[in-house]
Amino acid sequence: MKAVQLSNYDRTPEIADVAEPEAAAPLDVVVRIGGAGVCRTDLHIIEGQWAQKTGVSLPYTLGHENAGWVHAVGSAVSNVEVGDPVILHPLVTCGLCRPCRGGDDVHCENSTFPGINTDGGYAEFLRTNARAVVKLGDSLEPAAVAALADAGLTAYHAARKAVAALRPGDTVVVIGSGGLGHIGVQALKAMTPAEVIVVDRSWEALGLAELAGAEHLVNADGTQVEAVLDLTDGHGAEAVVDFVGEGGAIEDGIAMLRRTGDYYVVGYGGTLAIPTIDIISTEINFVGNLVGSYNDLEELMTLAARGKVSLHTRTYPLTDFGKALEDLDNGQVKGRAILVP
Incomplete structure (x- = not known):
C-alpha cells in the first residue's frame, strides 16, 4: 500500500510502498482510511521536536487524525463489523491499567499513538484496536470528521472542562479561532449558555468564530485586553480557553481573567510565568489539556451528527501531502487540511 513516511528529521516525508497491516491480534481492527487530518503537530514531528x-x-x-x-x-472484535464507517480515537x-479502568484512557500506561510513536494514517490502511473505534452516524462521512x-x-x-464551571451570565474568552479554536467555540455554544468572546489576529478566523455562534x-490588534475588560464591565471573564499558548497570548489571557477564574491551556510553545502571589491573591486556576477520552470522542460525534459541531476542511489527495503540509505551514488552510487516499 502507499504511505507517507518520515525517513529523516527536518526533511520532507516521502511516499513509499509498505506492507498492508493485518488484524493479527484478537482485538485488532484494520481501517481503510477515508480521511487523515494534517496537523501542526505533524510539522513539529518533521522538524524533530518530538524525537x-x-x-x-x-x-x-x-x-494521527x-x-x-x-x-x-x-477474532474477539464485537463492537464493529467490516464496512462500518468509523472515526479513530488517537490512542x-x-x-487494563488503572487509568483505563477509571475512564481516563488518555493516560493509559500501555498506550501507543499511531502517527506519533507508531505507524499512522497518512496511508491507505491503518491498524488500531477495538477500543479506539467509534462508529459514525449515517449523516457523517469519514473525510468530513477525520480531524x-x-x-x-x-x-x-x-x-x-470549562462548561462544568460556567453558569448562565458568565463569560468565556477563546483565544485563537483556527483549526482547534473554531471547534472549541462550537462545542462551548452547544453546551453552555455563557457568552463567548473570541480573540484572534485574523479576521478570517474571527469570521469562523462568528459562524460558530460567538x-x-x-x-x-494590541487593544484586545482592554476590549475584553470593556465587554465584562472591567471584571474579566470567568474562563479563558487558550488555543495559542505563545506569542503573548498567555500574558493577554491572564489579564483577561477575573478573580477566581479558570485558565485552560491548550496551545503550547510559550512559558507560563506568573508570580505566585498573584495566583493566591486572586485564586485563579490553571488547567492543562491534552486530548480527550474515548467517551469525549463519542460525545463529540453525537454533537457532530446533530449538526452542532462541523469542520471547515480542505481536502488533498494523499499524493499531495507535501502541498498540504506547505499550505498549513504558510497559514493558507482555512480550518483543517485532510488527506484522502
Whole structure:
C-alpha cells in the first residue's frame, strides 16, 4: 500500500510502498482510511521536536487524525463489523491499567499513538484496536470528521472542562479561532449558555468564530485586553480557553481573567510565568489539556451528527501531502487540511 513516511528529521516525508497491516491480534481492527487530518503537530514531528519524547524509529508513517471504514477485524472484535464507517480515537489503549479502568484512557500506561510513536494514517490502511473505534452516524462521512479525532477532540476536552464551571451570565474568552479554536467555540455554544468572546489576529478566523455562534469578536490588534475588560464591565471573564499558548497570548489571557477564574491551556510553545502571589491573591486556576477520552470522542460525534459541531476542511489527495503540509505551514488552510487516499 502507499504511505507517507518520515525517513529523516527536518526533511520532507516521502511516499513509499509498505506492507498492508493485518488484524493479527484478537482485538485488532484494520481501517481503510477515508480521511487523515494534517496537523501542526505533524510539522513539529518533521522538524524533530518530538524525537526525544517519542523515541520512534524511522522510517514510520505520519498521521494521527484518522477516519475511514472497517476493513478487517480480529477474532474477539464485537463492537464493529467490516464496512462500518468509523472515526479513530488517537490512542490505542489497553483497557487494563488503572487509568483505563477509571475512564481516563488518555493516560493509559500501555498506550501507543499511531502517527506519533507508531505507524499512522497518512496511508491507505491503518491498524488500531477495538477500543479506539467509534462508529459514525449515517449523516457523517469519514473525510468530513477525520480531524475531529484529535484537533476536535482536544478542543472538546477543554470546552467540556470549562462548561462544568460556567453558569448562565458568565463569560468565556477563546483565544485563537483556527483549526482547534473554531471547534472549541462550537462545542462551548452547544453546551453552555455563557457568552463567548473570541480573540484572534485574523479576521478570517474571527469570521469562523462568528459562524460558530460567538457573541463577541475581538481583533488582537494590541487593544484586545482592554476590549475584553470593556465587554465584562472591567471584571474579566470567568474562563479563558487558550488555543495559542505563545506569542503573548498567555500574558493577554491572564489579564483577561477575573478573580477566581479558570485558565485552560491548550496551545503550547510559550512559558507560563506568573508570580505566585498573584495566583493566591486572586485564586485563579490553571488547567492543562491534552486530548480527550474515548467517551469525549463519542460525545463529540453525537454533537457532530446533530449538526452542532462541523469542520471547515480542505481536502488533498494523499499524493499531495507535501502541498498540504506547505499550505498549513504558510497559514493558507482555512480550518483543517485532510488527506484522502
